[in-house]
Amino acid sequence: MNDSTTVMTNIVLRINPQACDGIGMCAHLAPDLISLDRWGYPLIPTRVLDVEEISQATKAVKGCPRKALHLSADQ
Amino acid sequence: MLVDYFVLSAPAGQREDYNAHIQRNGVLERCDRSLIDAVAEVALTGRGGAHFPVARKWQPVLEAMPTAARLTVVVNAAEGEPSSRKDAEIMRRNPHLVLDGAVALSQSLVTGTYAAADIVVWLHEGDDISLSSIQRAMTERASLDEPPMRVMLAPARYVSGESTSVIRAVQSERRTGKATAFPRFTPDPARPWIQDDADGNPILVHNCETMARIGQIARVGALSYRATSLVTVTTPGGLRVLEVGPDTTFATLLASLGVVTPSAVLLGGYGGQWVEWLRIADLPVDPDALRTHGLSLGAGIIIPLAPDECGLRKTAEIASWMAGQSAKACGPCTFGLPAVAELMEKISHKAKSRDLRELREVCGLIPGRGACRHPDGTVRMVISALEVFAEDLDQHSHKHCLAHPRKHRR
Ligand code: SF4
Numbered sequence: 001m002n003d004s005t006t007v008m009t010n011i012v013l014r015i016n017p018q019a020c021d022g023i024g025m026c027a028h029l030a031p032d033l034i035s036l037d038r039w040g041y042p043l044i045p046t047r048v049l050d051v052e053e054i055s056q057a058t059k060a061v062k063g064c065p066r067k068a069l070h071l072s073a074d075q
Numbered sequence: 076m077l078v079d080y081f082v083l084s085a086p087a088g089q090r091e092d093y094n095a096h097i098q099r100n101g102v103l104e105r106c107d108r109s110l111i112d113a114v115a116e117v118a119l120t121g122r123g124g125a126h127f128p129v130a131r132k133w134q135p136v137l138e139a140m141p142t143a144a145r146l147t148v149v150v151n152a153a154e155g156e157p158s159s160r161k162d163a164e165i166m167r168r169n170p171h172l173v174l175d176g177a178v179a180l181s182q183s184l185v186t187g188t189y190a191a192a193d194i195v196v197w198l199h200e201g202d203d204i205s206l207s208s209i210q211r212a213m214t215e216r217a218s219l220d221e222p223p224m225r226v227m228l229a230p231a232r233y234v235s236g237e238s239t240s241v242i243r244a245v246q247s248e249r250r251t252g253k254a255t256a257f258p259r260f261t262p263d264p265a266r267p268w269i270q271d272d273a274d275g276n277p278i279l280v281h282n283c284e285t286m287a288r289i290g291q292i293a294r295v296g297a298l299s300y301r302a303t304s305l306v307t308v309t310t311p312g313g314l315r316v317l318e319v320g321p322d323t324t325f326a327t328l329l330a331s332l333g334v335v336t337p338s339a340v341l342l343g344g345y346g347g348q349w350v351e352w353l354r355i356a357d358l359p360v361d362p363d364a365l366r367t368h369g370l371s372l373g374a375g376i377i378i379p380l381a382p383d384e385c386g387l388r389k390t391a392e393i394a395s396w397m398a399g400q401s402a403k404a405c406g407p408c409t410f411g412l413p414a415v416a417e418l419m420e421k422i423s424h425k426a427k428s429r430d431l432r433e434l435r436e437v438c439g440l441i442p443g444r445g446a447c448r449h450p451d452g453t454v455r456m457v458i459s460a461l462e463v464f465a466e467d468l469d470q471h472s473h474k475h476c477l478a479h480p481r482k483h484r485r
């Protein structure tokens with residue numbers, strides 16, 4: 001392994017369902033990643049995200065007014 | 076052998092005080108790490124319903140202990156479900172066994188001289204008999220050299236028994252002096268039973284029966300462990316709690332209680348699953364054996380469908396009760412469960428295929444999306460009803476019912 005090798009951790013998007021207001025800002029910020037269910041609450045993919053998805057997810061995390069979203073390492 | 080005792084050693088209706096307890100069970104020696112090995116060896120699983128290997132829950136605690144100042148061991152005796160009474164029965168008859176487990180566990184996990192342990196017993200408000208039994212037990216052993224013990228009361232609602240609720244209550248009590256008992260979102264849903272308190276000290280929660288088993292293992296060792304199961308069976312005469320050996324089948328169990336052979340049983344309670352009687356009759360009432368058949372004993376709750384009961388009606392009633400128990404904090408649970416209950420109610424009157432399709436769709440939107448497992452269990456129970464009562468569903472689509480052949484006819 002050399003310095004240019006990036007050690008990729010498996011990043012997943014998580015939601016705190018108790019904090020979420022269901023207004024759906026995140027679905028606008030990360031439209032390819034997050035859709036809303038019939039009650040307006042976000043459907044968060046459970047899979048490990050690729051680099052592009054991580055950048056979209058980061059927008060949603062930053063833009064969520066309730067700080068309900070976060071990225072975390074999948075164990 | 077039908078009835079076998081490992082946990083419930085005191086006879087029904089009697090409470091074993093400390094003297095009687097040590098006379099029957101012997102004094103509990105001071106415990107060390109060997110308890111952890113013994114518990115791993117008998118492959119003890121959690122009896123709150125999830126049946127997770129107990130010893131594995133301790134790994135993160137062991138990792139945290141060298142730098143922690145305190146370990147809080149919580150006995151979860153808040154049995155939220157109306158059809159469960161095994162924990163209350165243990166609390167009333169063998170309270171010392173439960174405390175033994177908590178003491179033994181804190182001794183084996185907290186080894187350094189820096190850390191202290193404290194023991195909390197989490198009980199439902201209004202469960203006065205258990206409360207007085209455990210408080211007396213604490214008084215009876217007050218002179219022993221054991222970690223401080225106290226009772227915390229949970230609001231009497233279903234989700235108070237969720238381990239996340241317990242943890243949140245302990246945390247908030249520590250911070251504010253007041254307990255709030257709503258399930259708390261845990262950053263790591265894979266291990267909701269352990270959470271740091273605000274200062275990074277672990278809080279470890281075990282179900283009451285699990286704790287009593289740990290107490291017995293600490294005393295008799297892995298070799299003399301008896302793989303019994305504690306069950307609460309709903310009978311026409313009320314709830315019956317029995318401790319049975321691993322070779323007892325469901326057929327023997329129900330026959331011994333005089334329960335007429337049902338067409339199906341709800342296994343594991345309101346958040347469990349319906350199972351056809353023929354599938355389960357000759358299986359042993361044992362969590363490990365059931366697991367190999369893809370079934371779970373849950374918290375040992377067995378609800379046979381009475382001959383004059385309609386499985387779909389019963390499911391609708393339970394779904395509506397469960398919807399009412401939601402703490403209404405998470406969207407998919409707050410909106411999803413009432414939708415499930417309403418559709419199930421409609422279907423139990425007349426099973427229109429449109430409503431059925433809608434129900435399956437809504438059920439697909441709920442699991443894994445709440446902060447606790449309450450909605451997941453409800454959905455599992457409803458889905459299992461649609462499978463097990465498929466024939467009945469067919470009748471209901473013509474407004475007939477297998478349980479009440481004439482009732483729905485116009
Ligand atoms: S932006 Fe945040 S609060 Fe709003 S719906 Fe999305 S996750 Fe929920």
Ligand code: SF4
Pocket residue numbers: 017234258259400401402403404405406408409444445446447448449450
């Ligand atoms: S999932 Fe339901 S019961 Fe559990 S915390 Fe959320 S709203 Fe409350």
